[in-house]
Amino acid sequence: MVTITAPVLEQDKVKVKLTGLRKGTTYEVRLLDPERDVVGTARIPSFQGRAGQATGIAERTLDLPERAATGAFVVQVVRFEDHGEVVVAAERGFQLVGTAPTVEAPPAARVQLARTATVPTNDVVLTREILRITGARRFAAYQQAVDDALRDEPGRAFSPTAYDVILRATRRFLESETTSILDPAGKYLENGNLPYLENVAARYPDARFGELDADVVSDIDDALLDRPAPVELIWTYWVEESGFHQVLNLILARFQNRRIPGGAALERFSLSYLRPLRNLLYTWGDNEINRLTVRRRAAEYQYEYGLDLIGRAVPASLQYVERRSQFLESFHTLLHEALVFYRLDDDTTVVADAFPVLNALRDLHRALAPGAENQFDGVALQSRVEAMAAQYVLAQPEMREFLGGRPMVPYEEPWMDRVDTLRALCGWGDTSVMSFHELAVHGEQIVMSVRWGDWSDIGLTADSAANWARDMRDPVHRYVHAYRTVTGVDLHDRVDTTMPAVLLARRNRARQRA
Structure with missing residues (x-):
């Protein structure tokens, strides 16, 4: 998880330190003014970090706008996924008073373990x-x-x-x-039949199916292959x-x-x-x-x-x-x-x-x-x-x-x-x-x-x-x-x-x- 350390004011610039950056991911650091308008950005293209580590640390400096108004500024980090969507990774606010920023305390973290995710299966x-x-x-x-x-x-x-x-x-x-059996995705049934019954029927290649010839009596009731017995x-x-x-x-x-x-x-x-x-x-x-x-x-x-x-x-x-x-x-x-x-x-x-x-x-x-x-x-x-x-x-x-x-x-x-x-x-x-x-x-x-x-x-x-x-x-x-x-x-x-x-x-x- 990406975190932002306390922003440091250096003249007309804000220096931030980022931790938890994922290797191979593109990030962008943004500075938002009290009206939540973006007033500065810094790009971190395809972050590499140190060899052998999955996550790493980076520093970026953002320019404060001229005659910046006193108020609540926000440093925001977003990441870009392959499909192009921008995902908010982290935010950190600070109060600009004169020449020294007063950093807001980060919200208390809530840790909650989740049940093991379900892996979808067709059956x-x-x-x-x-x-x-x-x-x-x-x-x-x-x-x-x-x-x-x-x-x-x-x-x-x-x-x-x-x-x-x-x-x-x-x-x-x-x-x-x-x-x-309803199969909306069309991934479970085989030839429209239940896989178990389809496999059983396949063991009898000599069986005759009536729908092929109206005059032939079927050895297998193919109407039963797509449904279980009722009770x-x-x-x-x-x-x-x-x-x-x-x-x-x-x-x-x-x-x-x-x-x-x-x-x-x-x-x-x-x-x-x-x-x-x-x-x-x-x-x-x-x-x-x-x-x-x-x-x-x-x-x-x-x-x-x-x-x-x-x-x-x-x-x-x-x-x-x-x-x-x-x-x-x-x-x-x-x-x-x-x-x-x-x-x-x-x-x-x-x-x-x-x-x-x-x-x-x-x-x-x-x-x-x-x-x-x-x-x-x-x-x-x-x-x-x-x-x-x-x-x-x-x-x-x-x-x-x-x-x-x-x-x-x-x-x-x-x-x-x-x-x-x-x-x-x-x-x-x-x-x-x-x-x-x-x-x-x-x-x-x-x-x-x-x-x-x-x-x-x-x-x-x-x-x-x-x-x-x-x-x-x-x-x-x-x-x-x-x-x-x-x-x-x-x-x-x-x-x-x-x-x-x-x-x-x-x-x-x-x-x-x-």
Whole structure:
């Protein structure tokens, strides 16, 4: 940083000493009168300084104007950059009184360390687009979309096809938010496609693309190459672990006059013939045979993430062909390394190393990749559609009349208080469904950004990992906090690979003993 020593008056001249001049930079020293007009200049072209030193010292003498008025003069130093702009480097004022200048005290210097600068990378496009897409799926927007679809249906919510309308509107809502990735700078996508999917497709040069010949059936759906699948199954997993599906089973059983374990809590549940919720539950029950079973979801949780689902509907004797045994360790390692990076990144005295985050991203990407096969996208999307449709049914105002909810708790979505009511009545623990919802939403954001990023590209640097971590800071912190609330395990401290279902079962047994 350029500084100016106290100006010295010698007859009709002002002598100044400059320090901190950068080698190879052109400077100009200016004398400004009390009206801030330039009354004298001295050029320092392409300052060289002493050999072996990056900065140096120079002296310049400026002529005072004839009959200089008494007042506040300023010595100003500017530097010239390659693009020609003049940048103010330093100023120093002095008061001219008679023949001796009185120098103003320089302002107190304020020293503040800044966080390590971000190095731009092209792959931030994908992370930010995933955050934008998933962020657009607020329940209020979804509920409005379904309301509009039912409003256009003859008979509206009383229509015999009301439940089918809800399912179609839900699927349309999810798929409409999975738009092609926007790449304003045109530097990330390859041939308009996601680099990861482009690289995978390139491994099949014999694949036929339908757009080349209308009569040829394509072996690869090229429409999928520029966008990720709309949802991640981990969202459904955490909704399921909250007991959400059991809540719906209890309500439907009571509606159909069937008694099941835990159903006694709903003995007084009844719906008026005049209210639309009765018809929604009726058509919902009619479609039970078409919905995914717990076993089918459990098998896919194992196939994609290696996550167990513990319960009466999933017998221990159920056998699986494949399970992603490395997912949980890789996922929790990534979260832990991201937390370490945030701690270092906030410390302005060090430069945070993002290589551990990059390695963790690569490991998780490779653990996820084999699971993106077979019924990967079908089960994830169908289970999401069914769960969100059930949330829409639970959010109907009539449900509050029977299930109630704590009026002072600020639930984010209107179906949540109904679930918490039955969780409390059935003794499923005192953890709110809101924490499970946080795990679902932010788990999907994190996993989706890793699955569809080209993290196996050996050309990626730690800058890409640092940018991913900074963009994903809020989802990572929210997920880790919710995970501790739900399971009792703090991923700040260590990488824990115990199955979440096992941790939940332990906590429930401990509550029952207490």
